[in-house]
Amino acid sequence: MSTRKSEQERVSLFQGTLDLLILRTLAFGPQHGQGIARVIEQQAEDRLLVDHGSLYPALQRLESRGWINAEWGTSNNNRKARFYTITKTGRKQLTAETHQWRRFVTAVGRILGPEEA
Amino acid sequence: MRWRGTRNDEDFAQEVQAHIALETDRLISDGVSPEEARAAAIRTFGNITRTQEQFYESRRVMWLDDAQRDVSYALRTLVKNRRFTLVAVVTLALAIGANTAIVSVLDAVLLRPLPYAKPSELVAFSPGGYDTFREWTAGLRWLQSSGAYTYSLANVTGGVEPVRVRTLAVTSSLLSTLGVEPVLGRGFTAEDDLPHATPRLLLRHGFWGSRFGGDPGLLGRTVELNGRPHEVIGILPPSLEFPPPARSNDGSMPSTPDVWTGVGWLPDLHERSGFYAIGRLALGSSVALVAAELSVAANAATAPGRGQSPVVVHRVDEIVVAPLRPAVLAFTAAVALVLLVACANLGSLLLVRLATRQRELAVRVSLGASPGRIVRQMLTESAVLAFAGALAGIGVAWLGLRMLLTLAPPELARVQNATLNPRVLAVALMLAVVTTLLIGLLPAMRVLVRGTPQALGSMRAATMDRTTGRAHAILVASEVAFAVVLLIGGGLLLRSFAALASVSPGFQMEGLVTADILLPSDRYQSRGSVLRFFDRLEEQLAAHPGVRSVSAIDRLPYGPSFSQLGFHVVGRAAVTGPDAPRGFNAAVRPGYFQTMGIPVLQGREFTAEDRIDARPVVVIGRALAERYWPSASPLRERIMVFGVEREIVGVAGDIRHFGPTTPVDPMIYLPQAQDVTTRRMMTVVARTAGPPDALLTAIRAAIHTLDAQLPISNLRSFGTLRAERTASQRFNALLVGSFAVLAMLLAIVGIYGVMSFVVAQRTHEIGIRMALGARRSEVMWLVLRQSLILTVVGLFLGAAAAAAVTRFLKAMLFGLTPLDPTTFIAVSLMFGLIAALAAYLPARRATKVDALIALRYE
Numbered sequence: 001m002s003t004r005k006s007e008q009e010r011v012s013l014f015q016g017t018l019d020l021l022i023l024r025t026l027a028f029g030p031q032h033g034q035g036i037a038r039v040i041e042q043q044a045e046d047r048l049l050v051d052h053g054s055l056y057p058a059l060q061r062l063e064s065r066g067w068i069n070a071e072w073g074t075s076n077n078n079r080k081a082r083f084y085t086i087t088k089t090g091r092k093q094l095t096a097e098t099h100q101w102r103r104f105v106t107a108v109g110r111i112l113g114p115e116e117a
Numbered sequence: 118m119r120w121r122g123t124r125n126d127e128d129f130a131q132e133v134q135a136h137i138a139l140e141t142d143r144l145i146s147d148g149v150s151p152e153e154a155r156a157a158a159i160r161t162f163g164n165i166t167r168t169q170e171q172f173y174e175s176r177r178v179m180w181l182d183d184a185q186r187d188v189s190y191a192l193r194t195l196v197k198n199r200r201f202t203l204v205a206v207v208t209l210a211l212a213i214g215a216n217t218a219i220v221s222v223l224d225a226v227l228l229r230p231l232p233y234a235k236p237s238e239l240v241a242f243s244p245g246g247y248d249t250f251r252e253w254t255a256g257l258r259w260l261q262s263s264g265a266y267t268y269s270l271a272n273v274t275g276g277v278e279p280v281r282v283r284t285l286a287v288t289s290s291l292l293s294t295l296g297v298e299p300v301l302g303r304g305f306t307a308e309d310d311l312p313h314a315t316p317r318l319l320l321r322h323g324f325w326g327s328r329f330g331g332d333p334g335l336l337g338r339t340v341e342l343n344g345r346p347h348e349v350i351g352i353l354p355p356s357l358e359f360p361p362p363a364r365s366n367d368g369s370m371p372s373t374p375d376v377w378t379g380v381g382w383l384p385d386l387h388e389r390s391g392f393y394a395i396g397r398l399a400l401g402s403s404v405a406l407v408a409a410e411l412s413v414a415a416n417a418a419t420a421p422g423r424g425q426s427p428v429v430v431h432r433v434d435e436i437v438v439a440p441l442r443p444a445v446l447a448f449t450a451a452v453a454l455v456l457l458v459a460c461a462n463l464g465s466l467l468l469v470r471l472a473t474r475q476r477e478l479a480v481r482v483s484l485g486a487s488p489g490r491i492v493r494q495m496l497t498e499s500a501v502l503a504f505a506g507a508l509a510g511i512g513v514a515w516l517g518l519r520m521l522l523t524l525a526p527p528e529l530a531r532v533q534n535a536t537l538n539p540r541v542l543a544v545a546l547m548l549a550v551v552t553t554l555l556i557g558l559l560p561a562m563r564v565l566v567r568g569t570p571q572a573l574g575s576m577r578a579a580t581m582d583r584t585t586g587r588a589h590a591i592l593v594a595s596e597v598a599f600a601v602v603l604l605i606g607g608g609l610l611l612r613s614f615a616a617l618a619s620v621s622p623g624f625q626m627e628g629l630v631t632a633d634i635l636l637p638s639d640r641y642q643s644r645g646s647v648l649r650f651f652d653r654l655e656e657q658l659a660a661h662p663g664v665r666s667v668s669a670i671d672r673l674p675y676g677p678s679f680s681q682l683g684f685h686v687v688g689r690a691a692v693t694g695p696d697a698p699r700g701f702n703a704a705v706r707p708g709y710f711q712t713m714g715i716p717v718l719q720g721r722e723f724t725a726e727d728r729i730d731a732r733p734v735v736v737i738g739r740a741l742a743e744r745y746w747p748s749a750s751p752l753r754e755r756i757m758v759f760g761v762e763r764e765i766v767g768v769a770g771d772i773r774h775f776g777p778t779t780p781v782d783p784m785i786y787l788p789q790a791q792d793v794t795t796r797r798m799m800t801v802v803a804r805t806a807g808p809p810d811a812l813l814t815a816i817r818a819a820i821h822t823l824d825a826q827l828p829i830s831n832l833r834s835f836g837t838l839r840a841e842r843t844a845s846q847r848f849n850a851l852l853v854g855s856f857a858v859l860a861m862l863l864a865i866v867g868i869y870g871v872m873s874f875v876v877a878q879r880t881h882e883i884g885i886r887m888a889l890g891a892r893r894s895e896v897m898w899l900v901l902r903q904s905l906i907l908t909v910v911g912l913f914l915g916a917a918a919a920a921a922v923t924r925f926l927k928a929m930l931f932g933l934t935p936l937d938p939t940t941f942i943a944v945s946l947m948f949g950l951i952a953a954l955a956a957y958l959p960a961r962r963a964t965k966v967d968a969l970i971a972l973r974y975e
Contacts, residue, residue, distance in 0.1 A: 053163035079139055
């Protein structure tokens with residue numbers, strides 16, 4: 001019970017940022033779900049993604065908003081996989097959200113002050 | 118949100134599998150063994166089910182799909198718990214359907230709005246004479262219009278067969294006051310108010326249809342009335358009922374007269390006194406204002422010195438509705454009780470269901486179902502149930518209405534117009550649906566509020582805990598109580614009706630045939646000719662083998678009312694004013710009492726010797742005799758009637774003219790030969806040896822042998838007449854009985870259903886006991902005990918409540934007190950037995966179960 005609760009907390013906290021991360025990942029090129037998960041895992045030191053499954057609601061949301069498209073294809077090792085690509089609207093959204101995110105980080109950073117050694 | 122409808126569960130499932138496969142590949146390439154890799158991949162993915170659920174929820178039009186699945190799951194669940202579903206649906210169907218049917222009929226019969234424009238503005242008063250009416254209403258401020266009317270009789274001759282009809286003579290202002298217009302043609306004008314106007318008439322719609330075939334060409338043509346041609350100037354609307362359908366004491370309603378004429382048609386317009394008036398209130402007026410204004414006018418018209426009692430004015434809708442009020446209240450209470458029983462039923466089912474589903478719900482929650490889903494699922498189940506119940510209810514309503522219409526006495530014409538009343542149906546449906554939804558919601562709420570560990574902890578199929586058990590007990594007991602109240606009330610009313618039906622009217626009704634005859638004055642001018650006609654008719658009929666005796670009277674019991682007259686006892690001080698001796702007078706022919714089966718208690722009845730030139734005689738009724746000669750025999754006393762001293766030669770048994778609930782009539786009988794006026798209108802009565810209907814043709818033939826042109830009306834056996842008069846009472850009895858039966862059915866269904874569940878829950882326990890050696894009867898008693906106790910408690914509560922409440926029925930009871938012990942005891946016993954049976958059957962079934970199976974049952 002308790003595990004689930006805190007897990008839900010963490011997921012909701014990063015839900016908005018998860019969208020951002022996905023779009024960013026896809027900006028570099030089409031990728032399938034597992035691939036996106038790997039990228040996020042690798043690039044972020046902390047475990048932003050508790051489990052891979054929680055990517056999918058975000059993917060569905062982005063897809064329904066038309067920021068990403070999806071299509072079945074084949075992976076490098078000949079596995080069938082569903083590939084996502086960012087759309088033009090998606091790129092615009094990415095730019096806007098990135099901008100917003102950086103401003104947010106700077107503002108918080110100023111308030112918090114330099115990191116204690 | 119854009120909806121990608123093309124993606125389905127399959128697709129997403131495949132994507133998930135693909136993801137896991139890819140992750141497995143990666144781990145393998147990192148050096149992990151294939152099985153471990155796959156396990157790790159699955160772990161890393163997380164809760165697959167949850168992800169799928171999330172997919173379902175976000176990728177579809179959520180409610181539609183969920184609803185679909187919920188509905189099919191709901192259906193499966195309901196089918197699995199067959200008995201529960203059946204009990205719930207039957208309860209709903211009965212409560213909704215039967216109630217709606219009964220109330221729809223009630224509505225049609227009792228509560229139909231009056232067929233006039235804005236009936237709440239109409240008032241009624243009795244001016245008595247036509248001239249009085251004109252005086253009173255001259256220059257009236259508080260009535261915007263008024264009209265007067267009076268009854269008469271006439272023969273419609275020419276055409277198929279002559280028939281005597283009731284006529285209504287009306288002022289030209291009457292129809293416009295009512296706001297009614299003829300559906301064809303036009304109404305009367307001021308010209309028709311004057312005597313000797315060109316005779317015109319209006320026809321009642323039904324009469325136009327039955328006698329003239331509804332021929333529109335009749336307009337402008339003439340119809341012969343009393344031998345004179347009258348022009349038909351209009352046809353009244355089919356819905357018109359006038360005079361206002363006020364119930365008389367015995368529950369019968371006077372019918373609308375067939376022929377309407379202008380007041381100018383009456384030969385004795387200024388002399389006769391039976392005028393009634395209707396007025397429409399002016400703006401801002403009221404009954405009090407009108408009464409005051411009329412009283413002033415009345416006083417002004419009377420000679421000074423003589424007091425004039427104030428004019429009484431009634432609202433027309435009050436006259437119609439007031440006598441019905443007790444009945445309407447009683448039926449409303451009945452409806453409420455039935456609905457209460459149904460709600461208690463459903464409530465009981467809820468509690469039982471609560472117990473059985475708790476575990477299932479707990480399991481579902483622990484498997485990951487979100488609270489929202491559970492609530493939605495429960496609501497869907499209830500909605501399906503409510504829907505099924507509502508459908509069934511509508512079906513029952515329709516069927517029930519058909520059944521009631523078939524069973525209704527055909528004499529009650531209004532009944533046949535009854536249709537399903539949408540308002541009632543809507544209320545009942547809403548109530549039922551709300552209750553059902555509550556039923557579904559509570560189990561879910563309970564589980565969610567309480568949390569799951571507790572529910573999971575119970576090993577057996579959940580038994581009822583103490584609060585639930587208490588609530589359950591209250592519901593069952595109150596259900597029984599409500600039903601008992603209704604049954605006792607119904608029982609009282611039914612016994613009243615039965616008593617009414619068996620009251621002797623004072624004469625012998627079996628084997629009696631009657632026919633109304635009106636001798637037209639142009640062909641039977643002299644008294645002698647009238648008497649001779651009846652003499653010869655009696656001879657003819659007496660000669661017929663089927664006829665035991667024959668006579669005639671001018672007013673038959675159960676017919677139009679008697680007229681009152683004042684008399685004066687010779688040798689006593691004269692009394693005037695309201696205490697002056699009064700009685701009802703009737704003119705009869707010799708042998709009347711014998712024919713009617715009225716006992717002659719003292720003296721003799723009239724014979725052929727009591728002619729116009731013989732000594733004037735009267736026969737009086739017993740009530741009159743007892744009132745004015747309490748200690749001595751009235752025989753040989755003389756009373757002054759119609760200005761002539763007459764000797765009392767006989768005392769006859771009492772009759773009730775108006776019906777069983779009315780007091781006895783104080784009668785004064787005169788011989789037809791000695792009556793003041795020549796009574797041309799008589800009702801012939803004949804007592805038959807065999808079945809009365811066989812004689813009807815013979816009587817008609819005999820009359821027409823003497824005079825082929827003579828209209829005969831109301832030729833029938835007395836049984837038919839009585840059936841007509843008691844029709845509405847019988848129908849009330851039918852309705853009351855229906856309610857009582859309905860309540861009982863609901864309560865029984867409820868008890869049976871609940872008992873079934875209780876027993877099912879205790880099957881495990883029963884198995885244990887029987888395996889341990891308990892006898893079947895012991896186990897059964899154990900199981901039954903609680904429900905029997907509840908039933909008994911409910912019976913007592915119900916009886917007590919009934920005792921408190923039945924006093925409101927007092928007005929409708931006849932021959933019984935509101936606390937009649939026989940009814941109370943009989944109802945309690947009967948219901949108790951049936952309830953016990955309803956509880957016993959499931960219990961018996963339970964004990965038949967194999968012990969081993971019962972032990973395994975969870």
